[in-house]
Amino acid sequence: xxxxxxxxxxxxxxxxxxxxxxxxxxxxxxxxxxxxxxxxxxxxxxxxxxxxxxxxxxxxxxxxxxxxxxxxxxxxxxxxxxxxxxxxxxxxxxxxxxxxxxxxxxxxxxxxxxxxxxxxxxxxxxxxxxxxxxxxxxxxxxxxxxxxxxxxxxxxxxxxxxxxxxxxxxxxxxxxxxxxxxxxxxxxxxxxxxxxxxxxxxxxxxxxxxxxxxxxxxxxxxxxxxxxxxxxxxxxxxxxxxxxxxxxxxxxxxxxxxxxxxxxxxxxxxxxxxxxxxxxxxxxxxxxxxxxxxxxxxxxxxxxxxxxxxxxxxxxxxxxxxxxxxxxxxxxxxxxxxxxxxxxxxxxxxxxxxxxxxxxxxxxxxxx
Numbered sequence: 077x078x079x080x081x082x083x084x085x086x087x088x089x090x091x092x093x094x095x096x097x098x099x100x101x102x103x104x105x106x107x108x109x110x111x112x113x114x115x116x117x118x119x120x121x122x123x124x125x126x127x128x129x130x131x132x133x134x135x136x137x138x139x140x141x142x143x144x145x146x147x148x149x150x151x152x153x154x155x156x157x158x159x160x161x162x163x164x165x166x167x168x169x170x171x172x173x174x175x176x177x178x179x180x181x182x183x184x185x186x187x188x189x190x191x192x193x194x195x196x197x198x199x200x201x202x203x204x205x206x207x208x209x210x211x212x213x214x215x216x217x218x219x220x221x222x223x224x225x226x227x228x229x230x231x232x233x234x235x236x237x238x239x240x241x242x243x244x245x246x247x248x249x250x251x252x253x254x255x256x257x258x259x260x261x262x263x264x265x266x267x268x269x270x271x272x273x274x275x276x277x278x279x280x281x282x283x284x285x286x287x288x289x290x291x292x293x294x295x296x297x298x299x300x301x302x303x304x305x306x307x308x309x310x311x312x313x314x315x316x317x318x319x320x321x322x323x324x325x326x327x328x329x330x331x332x333x334x335x336x337x338x339x340x341x342x343x344x345x346x347x348x349x350x351x352x353x354x355x356x357x358x359x360x361x362x363x364x365x366x367x368x369x370x371x372x373x374x375x376x377x378x379x380x381x382x383x384x385x386x387x388x389x390x391x392x393x394x395x396x397x398x399x400x401x402x403x404x405x406x407x408x409x410x411x412x413x414x415x416x417x418x419x420x421x422x423x424x425x426x427x428x429x430x431x432x433x434x435x436x437x438x439x440x441x442x443x444x
Contacts, residue, residue, distance in 0.1 A: 091215050091249035093418055096187040100213040101413055102204055103174055104233040104253075105221040107194025108164025108370055114197065115154040115163075119146045121196040127232040128195075129335060130297065145335065160374045167197070169368035169400060170221065173409075176401045177219075180410040185420055188413065189213070195233055201240040209245040216241075216250050217416055219409060221367050223257040224312065226305035228294055254412040257308050261404035261411070263315045266362065268404070269396040270320065273360055285358045285394070286325045286351060288344070289313050291365035292372060293330030296338040306340065313364060328364075331381075332372050344377070345384055352388030359385060360394045367405065369398045 093099060109118040123129055123142035131141035157163055170192050178190045189211065193204035208216060218237065222229035230253060241248045256262050270287075274280045291309050299306065313328055329347040333339035344361070351359060361381065363373040378395045385393045399405035414420075 091251065093215055093251070096417065096420075098213060099188055099215045099217055099251075099417065100208045100211060101177070101181075101188050101190045101217045101219060102193045102208075102237070103170060103177070103190065103221055104193050104218050104230065104237075105166065105170055105195075106229070107197030108166040109157060109197060110167055111163040112154045112157055115157060116146060116150045118197050119150050119153060125195070125232065127235060128228045130295065131335065131337075141335075149334075156371060156375050159379060160371060164197075164370050165374075166368060166370040167192075167194075169370065170194075172401050173221070173368065173406070176406045177409050177413075180406050181413060184410065184414070186414070186417075193218075193233065193237060195236055201233075201236040202244060204237065205240045205244045205248065208248060214247065214249060216248055217413065218250065218253040219412060220253050222365070223262065223367060224291075224305050224308040224365055225255065225257075226294060226298065226303050227301075228298055228303075229305075251416055254416045256408045256412040257312050258315060259408040259411060261408035262399070263312065263319060265399040265402040265405040265408070266312075266316050266364065266396070267319045268402065269399065270316075270360065270362060273394045273396050282320065282322075282360070283325075285360040285392075286356050287317075287320075287322065287327075287360055287362060288347060288351075289316075289326065289328045289362045289364040290331050290344045290377060291328065291363075292332050293340040293343070295335070296340060299340065309365060316362075316364075331376060344381060348381060348385045348390065349388050352385065352390050357390055358392040359390050360396060362396050363398055366398045368400055373398060 106122075107118070109115045120142065123145050124139060126138050129142075131138055174190050174192055178188075181188045181190070191204055191207055192199055193201055195201065199207075216237070218230075218234055220230040220233065222233075225231075234250070234253065238250065241250075271282065274282050274285075289309075291306075294303065294305060309328060313326075317323075317326060327342075327347060329342050329344040330340040331344040333343065348359065361377050363369075363377060366373055373395065382393050382395075
């Protein structure tokens with residue numbers, strides 16, 4: 077079987093779910109400032125969280141380092157958000173995904189409600205738990221919008237939701253967040269987005285482009301402690317390449333490093349510079365770990381890396397869009413929800429089986 081998300085046991089309650097009406101589905105993500113006025117508060121929450129950024133002597137100095145970085149960076153960060161419209165589009169994008177998933181589940185006859193929970197901007201975990209309590213739901217099914225599991229992302233979201241539930245609604249039970257990073261719909265949504273960047277009618281071919289799969293990086297200490305994130309990234313990329321029938325001229329890199337610690341390599345900016353030195357003129361960057369377009373893709377890749385690449389000599393730089401509300405991505409999320417819950421029963425007592433997360437072909441191909 078494909079490798080699954082390694083959620084620690086203490087996050088899992090394994091409740092016995094008998095009805096959809098007991099369950100609230102929550103889409104999890106980091107969040108982002110809705111306007112430039114919210115940038116400083118967003119960064120303060122982010123850098124104070126030692127689950128995602130751990131500074132030297134973090135138990136004592138986390139707040140100091142967080143204050144220092146926010147003080148030094150927030151105005152520059154606000155300028156970056158201004159370049160993409162003043163604030164992050166992540167809430168609006170996630171809300172569209174929430175509505176699309178809600179509609180897909182209802183079309184399948186599932187009586188489920190879907191909410192959003194962000195770690196560092198509203199709706200914050202405490203607000204999400206209040207909504208769940210007010211709705212009278214007893215079970216939470218978290219669906220991470222970080223497709224590839226990491227302690228810094230999915231686990232951090234669940235940790236903060238658990239902590240909020242302990243204060244506000246201790247009776248709430250948590251289901252294990254399902255994994256979908258190998259789902260055929262998830263993979264195909266990236267393949268389609270890549271192909272959208274090539275204009276066949278103008279004689280263009282994907283073979284003319286070097287594919288650079290850029291994922292959000294992690295501080296190196298996460299890998300030293302056994303984080304499985306880069307291995308899941310590699311598995312998704314392998315399936316994308318297989319569907320594209322691509323054998324060579326591709327690479328995985330990592331972006332968005334910050335702070336004094338070492339981060340995963342190779343970095344996207346260094347790879348682009350090396351490509352230019354190697355005479356590569358056409359590059360298509362795939363933001364492989366992002367399911368919606370926000371500052372890391374719209375600004376960091378499509379503006380900052382684009383300028384770097386063009387100045388270095390890459391004359392055709394392109395970026396594929398994130399899945400956003402691609403129907404196959406929404407189907408992947410809905411399948412993941414159904415895989416986590418009992419099957420839907422019909423009036424005659426027959427059950428409607430959930431769609432498999434992987435195709436049979438992919439089950440055989442993937443790492444055992």
